Amino acid sequence: MVAVEAFPARELGNASFLLADQDHGVGLVVDPYRDVDGYLTRADALGIKLTHALDTHLHNDFATGRGELASEAGTAIGELDAGQDLAFGGATLRALHTPGHTPDHKSYLLVEDGRPQALFSGGAVMVGAIARTDLFGPHLAVHLALEALRTLQVRLRGLPDDLAIFPTHGSGSFCGTGGRSGHETTLGHERSTNPFFLTTEVMPFLARALNQQRFPAYYRDMAGINSVGPALLGRRPAPPRKLSASDVDWLMAEGAAVVDVRRGRDYDRGHIPGSYSIGLDGPFSAWVGWLIPRGRPIVLAGGTDSQHADAQRQLHRIGFDSIAGALDGGMDAWQSSGRTKSTFETKDVEDMAEWILSAEPMTVVDTRDEHEWAAGHVPGAVHLYVPDVPYRAGEIPSEAPVAVHCASGYRAGIAASLLEQAGLTRIIHVNGQYSDWDRLHLAEVHP
Template sequence: MIVEQIYTGCLAEAAYYIESDGEAAIIDPLRETKPYIDRASEGGAVVKYVFETHFHADFVSGHLDLAAKTGATIVFGPTAQPGYEACVARDGEEFTLGKVKIRVLHTPGHTMESSTFLLLDETGKETAIFTGDTLFIGDVGRPDLAVKTDLTREDLAGYLYDSLQSKIMILPDKVIVYPGHGAGSACGKNMSTETTDTLGNQKRFNYALRAQSKEAFVEEVTAGLMPPPQYFPKNAVMNRLGYGNLDEVMQQGTQSLSPAAFEAAANATNALILDVREAQLFAKGFIPNSINIGLEGQFAGWVGTLIPDLKQPILLVVPEGKEEEAVLRLARVGYDNCIGYLNGGFTAWQTAGWEVDKIQSITAETFATLFEQNPNLPVLDVRRKSEYDSEHIVGVENLPLDSINENMARIDKDTTYYVHCAGGYRSMVAISILKARGFTNLIDVAGGFSAIKQTNKLPLTNYVCPSTLL
């Protein structure tokens, strides 16, 4: 028996490959199918099942394409209502995979169809659980992502408590926990950087499993939940009803366009120009009105947070050799309408003599000197509210990047703002969005708050300023 975790850091997502006696199962695959098919081929195995723990909200799963290419059966837990052919299993139903079995444990709470898959080895011993978003290492799934339900998050948290107590906590301590996500995912709030553990350790150290009552559990799990990114329910619907073929999405998105063709496509389709280069490289020159979301950061999550329409036509400006990666990472979160990329990148655009724009960027040291001279300097801190509350420059305003579209009207177009985040990634995203909307008086602070703090020049506080833009 082989069990392998296939972890994708940019989404903090874990898929799983299980193989026994020439048969393989994939649990919660990402959109691309090649890694799983190649792995099965490497082991001389046939992919028999694709198990889905629930209708994922934070990414588009690869179950449909994988089943179509391998002939595997898609398996969901009880109450799932997929809009395509799949097996909706009974609670307790077992599926034979070579010499092992996989038992379905219905564990509603994160969503109502959420299920955990219990792996029984060749001797029938309870060996591992694949918990999806029911149980994480150090946390449990947030109870506010279910679609098509009248249940409150408190109701769902109550179901989650019952599921954990009746289905998970009764299992042996030596059972290995394989969760669907790790630290960095928005599907929980307290996940560990570890991506596996024993159930016994989780019983001892996971705050949610140590709750003394259902009431205490509900209160603790629902406390401090931030609203999920706007694309979450849209991805959940795609996973439930179906979606387009990834091969076709990739073929369309990786069309190479000359600068002239790129400009013509932008004008004809009203496409969003998405520049995925590194922030400071973008600042030195970019196509007017393009948005910068760098591939080196939490790219997919920020795209999903900041681009409201999954069907938005997108044209890419991308470093050479990164074209397929950019299109794939867009497709992983449901942005299937990329219509091509700029051949030769920004250099080709510039060489062809087309119009360019720039963003002024200053060092943290220069910024600190300016702030010392004028403590009323207009500054926008675009970190998350929790980061801002933890520590910020005295008197500055907080405009979290994830709510910038809703709060744009509160910014004065005639005022020159100095914009910073934690390290420089998000501030460039924010400035590019604002510039595309007509805000021209924006100056980036390179290196962000971490660099500002190292200057040791400015007064810092964890006091929440009354003028904070929420």
């Protein structure tokens, strides 16, 4: 019997899957990340040999680990063509052509004792959604959306309702179209609840599939990297090099980006001037990849050794390997070296309500995406989605305080650091849920 174990990458909203047949001593990985030590350690514990690594599609959001597993475990690196079967222990894995998210997308059907048991669906079926169809550009978006419709209504038609579905993309993935959290469902549940299954007419389906938020800038070259294969890291890459405050100063002068990995509130209390606030408590790698060009040296700061190692791992997953090192000793080391720190004011929405009602001069900056803004916003606020801040910060008046908010405080913290880089000085980082603005009757809602 084949057991399935998920390996989530929460910062990406993804999961990869280890399939283990202990009776036959073999295992394989579907959609592996580039950091492969977790799979290898688990395989050793189960007493199995990893024989294959398969990708469901050419990924735009992370670097494939197939080459890494071939190097470290000797897994086969060949592709399965659509319709081809792979004998795996006592089971069979069949490649199904399920285009939509990408033109050549495949899902893998696990068959045991002649009966379909599970489908590893990549982005063809998500929990409550499908993966987006516009990553290859607007010229293919409609065609791929139509292919996604055919996949749901025709290509998967003959599969049973009780079939387990294990999607790679999940809620929180910029590759997704929304949906619910989780990386396991059944085909029957999705057929009865997933709006993309329930939308069978072409025009409503296209309207739903193509009305998506923007995606991170690093996606543009990720498919090219995966088509040739990223550089090999080895099973356990060395941790980030420890840097002194003077090292960090010099690297910044040479053009390195300093990324502070702490929570926003901790960053607000004191940080390296000109650094980025991108905490590990959110989609860290996606925002680094959106805001910092690939190849620019990155210095990690603010965290513990283990947090810096985690940050490096997450960056390796998206093919960002130019990690110059990490500040040793945190902000204490920075300040004890005699260097200055910057601070932001931190306020909750309740505090902002008093300020707004007092009519004192202030600019409110809403850093949510276009869909969120259109659904409702604070009257008089300036809309600057986070990726636009570096290019439009000059539109913000510098005479009055600038209060930066989003839906939770995470993106607002990133945007606040970008505004500081642009030269603004009195910045207020607003924490709390966007619903708090509505609760206090300070937001307009647009149904």
